[in-house]
Amino acid sequence: MQELASAYGIYRATVFAHLRRREVPRRRPELNDQEQAEAVRLSREGMSMRAIGRRMGVNRKAVRAALVKVGLVDTSASAR
The missing domain is CATH 1.10.10 (Arc Repressor Mutant, subunit A)
Structure with missing residues (x-):
């Protein structure tokens, strides 16, 4: 998320919101x-x-x- 935030000049929370809306898992569980x-x-x-x-x-x-x-x-x- 940090890399995306830096690349697009946005906050990590904004990246997370976009990913959550698209139901992209944050991290793999195992x-x-x-x-x-x-x-x-x-x-x-x-x-x-x-x-x-x-x-x-x-x-x-x-x-x-x-x-x-x-x-x-x-x-x-x-x-x-």
Whole structure:
């Protein structure tokens, strides 16, 4: 959204409003198996969950869920 806002000289909220009207999902809710493997690789290389999410077009929580699923992140760990 930030890239679109900058490109068109409008606020992010305006971009979001246009996307919402057209029923475009903001972010994908989860990673597929191939993306999950890539997230694990990037995490093991030291990339943060937030950075992985930005790179893959999902939020940090989706990345965390994928890492928990493969046992790389403890479920009792904070979701911050």
